[in-house]
Amino acid sequence: MIERRDRRELEYKVVQIVQALLGTKEVSTEACLLGQHGILDSVTAVALVVQLEQAFEISFGDEDLTLDNLSSAGTIVAFLEKRMDDKDH
Numbered sequence: 001m002i003e004r005r006d007r008r009e010l011e012y013k014v015v016q017i018v019q020a021l022l023g024t025k026e027v028s029t030e031a032c033l034l035g036q037h038g039i040l041d042s043v044t045a046v047a048l049v050v051q052l053e054q055a056f057e058i059s060f061g062d063e064d065l066t067l068d069n070l071s072s073a074g075t076i077v078a079f080l081e082k083r084m085d086d087k088d089h
Contacts, residue, residue, distance in 0.1 A: 018073060022040075030072050
């Protein structure tokens with residue numbers, strides 16, 4: 001279950017997950033994760049989705065697995081915030 005959280009807290013948690021997957025501390029909220037210039041390969045991208053599902057107790061549907069939602073930590077946070085807002089209404 002997603003709880004309403006502070007944006008900075010969400011960013012911190014998402015960046016921590018990406019850093020752990022990559023084994024580096026050099027990841028910003030705007031780093032390109034997926035796409036042509038992305039730093040994640042397909043296997044790591046799947047692991048990211050699994051980690052996000054576990055950390056935030058959500059499920060990603062096929063329609064959620066888009067570059068708009070997953071291209072950076074910032075876009076992931078925006079997706080999580082939207083999910084929280086939808087859940088509240």
